[in-house]
Amino acid sequence: MSALTAAIDAAKAQGRAALIGYLPSGFPNAATSHRALRAIIEAGVDIVEIGPPYTDPVLDGPVIQQATAAALASGVTMADTYAAVSVVRDAGAVPVVMSYYNLMLQRGLDTFARELVDAGAAGVIAPDVTPDAAPEWVEAADAAGLDHVYLVAPSTTAERLALTAQASSGFVYAASLMGVTGERASVGEAAERLVADVRAAGAERVCVGLGVSTGEHAAQVARYADGVIVGTALVKCLFDEDEDAAIAAITEKARELRRGVEGHVEAHA
Amino acid sequence: MTSPAEHTRLQAVDGPFFGDFGGRYVPEALVAALDGLTEAYDKAKVDPEFHAEIERLGRDYTGRPSIITEAPRFAKHAGGARILLKREDLNHTGSHKINNVLGQALLTKRIGKTRVIAETGAGQHGVATATAAALLDLECVVYMGEEDTERQALNVARMRLLGAEVVPVTSGSRTLRDAINEAYRDWVANVDTTNYIFGTAAGPHPFPTIVRDLQRVIGAEAREQMVALGGLPDAALACVGGGSNAIGLFDGFLDDPEVRLIGCEAAGDGVETGRHAATLTAGRPGVLHGSKSVILQDGEGQTVPSHSISAGLDYPGVGPEHAWLQAIGRAEYWPITDSEAMQAFALLTRTEGIMPAIESAHALAGAIKLGKELGPDATLLVNLSGRGDKDVEQAARWFGLHPEDDA
Helix, strand or coil, X not given: CCHHHXXXXXHHHCCCCEEEEEEECCCCCHHHHHHHHHHHHHCCCCEEEEECCCCCCCCCCHHHXXXXXXXHHCCCCHHHHHHHHHHHHHCCCEEEEECXXXXXXXXXXXXXXXXXHHHCCCEEECCCCCCCCCHHXXXXXXXXXXXXXXXXXXXXXXXXXXXXXXXCCCCEEEECCCCCCCCCCCCCCHHHHXXXXXXXXXXXXXXXXXXXXXXXXXXXXXXXXCEEEECHXXXXXXXXXXXXXXXXXXXXXXXXXXHHHCCCCCCCC | CCCHHHHCCHHHCCCCEECCEECCXXXXXXXHHXXXXXXXXXXXXXXXXXXXXXXXXHHHHHCCCCCEEECXXXXXXXXXXXXXXXXXXXXXXXXXXXXXXXXXXXXXXXXXXXXXXXXXXXXHHHHHHHHHXXXXXXXXXXXXXXXXXXXXXXXXXXXXXCCCEEEEECCCCCCHHHHHHHHHHHHHHHCCCEEECCCCCCCCCXXXXXXXXXXXXXXXXXXXHHHHCCCCCCEEEEEECCCHHHHHHHHCCXXXXXXXXXXXXXXXXXXXXXXXXXXXHHCEEEEECCEEEEECECCCCCECCCCCXXXXXXXXXXXXXXXXHHHCCCEEEEEEEHHHHXXXXXXXXXXXXXXXXXXXXXXXXXHHHHHHHHCCCCEEEEXXXXXXHHHHHHHHHHCCCCHHXXX
C-alpha cells in the first residue's frame, strides 16, 4: 500500500473523504508558499498536489495561469517543486506532484521519478498525457515506487475508463466537468455518474476535481467520491499582497473544505 | 497493408508517428474528440464524394490549380538561377490556408458539429476559417495573440466582417503559441459542439496527417507543372512556421531524391541573439501542443518565447513530419533573418510586381542564397504561400515609407 492510498483509506476509516489541495510551487514566493502549505495541512488537508509552473498550461484557467506565470517570472525551477514536496512531507501530509508532461520528459523520466521519491513524493499526476500515449512513464514511476495518477473526464468512453482505471495507481482523478481549472458555481452533474462508471470499470479509489470551490461542494462530492480535490479556490487566497492576510484566508478556506469533506455543510448567507 | 515497394516511399508515411516524432499527448478529455475526428477522417479519405467536394471547392471557390509564375527579373539577384513561384498567394483569401480549412470544415459537417474554433498568428488561417465558416454556415471563434491582433489589425477586421468572433489572447507571449493554448481550453470545455480547425501540420494526431493531406495538392500540382515546364527543380523551398505550406509542397517531391527540400525558418534578429523562431535550427525534442517534435525550450522544458517579424512564423514549435524529415536528412532547414526576408520582400515586389507575405519572403530569401550558390543552371521552385496585402503597413514602416514617416 502506498502513502497515497493509505491516506485515502485513513480518511475513509474516519467516515469521510480525503481532502486534496493543489498549490503551484514558488507562488507568490518560496517562503510564503511553504507557509501556505503548512497552514493548509494544519487545517486538515490530507494530500497536497504541488504544481511545477509551466509556460503552456493548457488545462488551467486564469487564476492558476496567473499564479504559475508569476512564479516562472520570478525564476522558480523544478528544485523549488522538490523543496515544496519535502515541506509537505515534513508537515505530515502526503505530497504528490501535478506536472505537465514536457517538464517530466526533459528531466528524464527515470531521473524525475527518482528525484521525486528522494524528496518524499508519493505520486505524480500528469494532466496532459494519457497512459496509452506514454507507457514509458508508467514504467519509470513503477520502477521508482511512485504512484501514477491519470484523469478521466465526462467524455471518456467505457473502454478508456477501463484502460485508465487499470493504468492508474493511487487513485483515479475524475474531472467533474469538461473544462479547465477554476471556480464554478456548482459541481458538474456529470461527476457522480463518472465516479460510478469508473468504479464499475475497476477503479478502487476515485477523487473528484475541477470546479470544486466551497465547503458545500466538498460535502456534496464527499458523498460519492473517495477524495475531493481543490486548487483554484486555495490559490486565489495567495494573491493577497498582505502575507498574513493571505495565510489567514487560505487557512480559513482549507478549514471550510475540511468541514465539507467531513459532511458538515454550513448554510450560505 | 502496403507493399514492400510502397513501404520505402516517404510519401506513404502517415501518423500518428513520423519516426520518433508525432503521437498524441493530450488531456484525456480530448481523446474522444480526437478519436472521433480520426475515425471520420479515415472514412472521408476513402469516400469519393468527400474528394469530389474538395476538388469542386478547390476549383470553383479557391481558384485551383494555382499557377506557376517564372520570376526572371528577381532571379537576376539570385545568381541567375531559374526561379519559379507556386502562386498559393492567388488563392481565395490570399494564402494556402484555405486548402486545409475547406477540408476540415467539410469534416466538421460530417461529424455533426456546428461550431469551429481556430488559432491564428498572422491571421491567414483565421481569415480562411472565418471564410469557410461563412460558406458552410458554421459558428466561428478565432483565438489570436494580442500582439498579433496589433500587428495584423486588418485581418482582425476581415474576420469580424466575415462574422467570426475574434478573441485577443492576453496570456503568456500574446502570440500564436498562446492562441493555441486558449483554443485548447475552449475545445476542452465545448468539445460536444465544437471542432478545432487546426491551422498547421502540427499538434496531436490526426492533425499533422490531415493538414498534410489537405495541403498535398500544392506539391502534386507543382510537380506536374514542373514536369510540363521541362523537368523537376533542383530544389523546392518554402517557409516553415508550423510547416503546413512547406509540407504540402515537399510532399510532392519526397520520393524524388534529386530534388532538395529546403524549409526556411524565421531567424528573427539572428539565431545567435536568441531572438528568433528557428525551431529546427536551435530546438531540442520535446512535447508541445500535443505532439512530440522539436521545440524551442530551456533546460527544464519551459517553452522559450519566439521572435519574428512575421506573425505567421513566430512559433517555438514545428510539425512532427518536418522534425522527422530533418532527422533522416531528407529536408534541410535554413534560418532566415527578418532583414534577409524583408530584402527579399522588397526585391520581389520591385522586380516582379508581386508582393509576397512576409512569411513567404523567408522562402524567397532562401532562394536568393541557394541561387547564388548553385548559379544559372539551377532551377528553384519557391512556394509563394501568401500575398503581402496584410503586411503593407508593417513593410511600409520597415522601409520608412509609411505616410506617418513624412511627418
